[in-house]
Amino acid sequence: xxxxxRSIIDAIVAHARRDHPDEACGVVAGPxxxxxxxxxxxxxxxxxxxxxxxxxxxxxxxxWREMDDRDExxxxxxxxHTATEAYPSRTDISFAGEPxxxxxxxxxRESDTEEIRSFRIVDGVVTEEPVRIVDAAVxxxxxxxYMFGQSPATVDYECSGR
Amino acid sequence: xxxxxxxxxxxxxxxGGAKVVExxxxxxADLLTDLDSRHAGLKARLVTEAGALHRFVNVYVNDEDVRFxxxxxxxxxxxxxxxxxxxxxxxxxxxxxxxxxxxxxxxxxxxxxxxxxxxTVASHAAGLRAAAR
Numbered sequence: 001x002x003x004x005x006r007s008i009i010d011a012i013v014a015h016a017r018r019d020h021p022d023e024a025c026g027v028v029a030g031p032x033x034x035x036x037x038x039x040x041x042x043x044x045x046x047x048x049x050x051x052x053x054x055x056x057x058x059x060x061x062x063x064w065r066e067m068d069d070r071d072e073x074x075x076x077x078x079x080x081h082t083a084t085e086a087y088p089s090r091t092d093i094s095f096a097g098e099p100x101x102x103x104x105x106x107x108x109r110e111s112d113t114e115e116i117r118s119f120r121i122v123d124g125v126v127t128e129e130p131v132r133i134v135d136a137a138v139x140x141x142x143x144x145x146y147m148f149g150q151s152p153a154t155v156d157y158e159c160s161g162r
Numbered sequence: 163x164x165x166x167x168x169x170x171x172x173x174x175x176x177x178g179g180a181k182v183v184e185x186x187x188x189x190x191a192d193l194l195t196d197l198d199s200r201h202a203g204l205k206a207r208l209v210t211e212a213g214a215l216h217r218f219v220n221v222y223v224n225d226e227d228v229r230f231x232x233x234x235x236x237x238x239x240x241x242x243x244x245x246x247x248x249x250x251x252x253x254x255x256x257x258x259x260x261x262x263x264x265x266x267x268x269x270x271x272x273x274x275x276x277x278x279x280x281x282t283v284a285s286h287a288a289g290l291r292a293a294a295r
Contacts, residue, residue: 097219098171100171
């Protein structure tokens with residue numbers, strides 16, 4: 001399962017909307033081993049394409065070194081599909097080179113809703129996982145009492161079973 | 163002569179988990195051959211059967227992408243630092259089209275090889291037809 005802060009998801013969706021109809025891409029870094037995405041890094045799509053994305057190799061070197069210096073790793077690698085569903089393409093699978101990362105896909109084909117799905121891609125095998133969007137504003141250890149009209153603090157997007 | 167090589171997570175199975183290994187060589191190709199003698203299989207993950215740098219990796223000498231330094235022919239000096247990263251790319255489109263869009267040299271080379279092969283086949287076929295007559 002990918003647990004990710006709502007503010008980060010909002011920033012990723014905003015990036016994908018901003019670059020639409022081109023594909024947007026980026027990374028969310030987090031402390032090594034913690035499996036927690038904390039630092040959103042929007043990346044340039046060097047391909048500037050509606051159907052392809054590619055990190056700029058020099059920007060990637062800089063960002064990967066920075067992560068190394070901060071004892072971080074790429075917890076999430078995201079990109080958008082702008083006319084198709086949020087499911088890894090064959091291209092996505094053949095390139096997937098970070099076995100520890102959550103590959104997050106956002107589809108912006110609908111103008112009013114986003115499809116957000118997350119996958120593990122290891123040795124060419126794609127496994128979908130649920131995405132749990134967490135509201136950081138709510139202390140998870142606090143005792144919560146629900147009253148009428150109150151919205152829940154977390155939303156679970158279950159796998160679609162594909 | 164010693165060159166420090168930084169290995170990405172996905173290739174550390176070839177280096178016994180090591181993040182940094184040492185190697186030697188006057189060019190990147192030499193270095194990879196040297197590394198492969200101690201870390202068998204590593205080179206095949208970086209170099210295609212056609213002998214070009216693989217599309218799925220980025221290799222840097224110090225702060226430069228080797229694609230701008232002559233790729234496998236890039237010259238190396240004692241004390242250089244080589245970094246290997248997985249290329250991060252993908253997208254909605256099919257791979258062949260994606261390769262064409264990215265205008266990667268390997269794609270262009272593959273296309274020209276394909277054309278050369280097609281020309282060979284065509285001339286061979288013409289030869290056969292001539293012989294049949």
